[in-house]
Amino acid sequence: MEPKLDQFDEDREQPLELAALEADLRIALRREAAPAGFAMSVLARRDRALWWSFIPRLAPALAMLAIIVSTVSGYREVEHRKSQMAVEQTRLALRLTAEKLEFAKTKVRQHLLARSE
């Protein structure tokens, strides 16, 4: 059976239409340049992200440092108080010794006075 002329023409035209459409698509969808400053914006955002990414990593180290500092300062406080107490005890001992010495002197003077009479 002979193909209808219209159908034959239509079938022959389809590849041409398709080729034309594909050519139009390549032109319409061609690449265009990124906006001005695009690369600089990306790099700036990258650098900000890098900076902020350090903070979570530093947090444990900072926490440990805080613990160490507080421990050291607490230790120093305790040692300072101990030394102050030691000084106070030494002063007390010296005072007691002085008082006892004075008492002993008084007794000796009294004894000597009694003997001379």
Next chain:
Amino acid sequence: MEAVISQAALTGAPDFESLLAEYQSMVFSIALNFLRDRGVAEELSQDVFLTLHRHLGSIESNDHARHWLRRVTTQRCIDRTRRVKVRGETALESAGQLAVSGTAPDVLAESRLRRLVASLPEQLRAVVILRYQEDLDVPEIAATLGIPVRTARAHLDKALALLREKEQRWNRS
């Protein structure tokens, strides 16, 4: 004199700034042709490059980077279109009515065709952009989208049929 060899030269891995300079046009154009909104396309493109930077250690070569960028950009465009109704996206039926007066016919035709492409369903749109913007063949398109070659071929045929139908309708009007 000792030769100074960079880490990139030693490993063959590309550096970020070079990739950004070489592929910013490609990534932006994929996003723009997909989304038809310059602001959204620019934002999405920047996000793609920042993601690339985070994954730079896994990029083995320039070719790998190009494939990765095409794949991620296309997938992000598809995801965004599915999540959000992007301003400027038109239905296939109404895309032909848009026109700008005082503009050359060729520019109008190009603009209309871009809008028609942007009105295609997401998967068909992706296939058309990868085929006619990036000049990928069907197996490469399939690899980029992670779909079977047969599916990519079917998508392309269907997209061209839809576009041709609309073009014919426009030409007859």
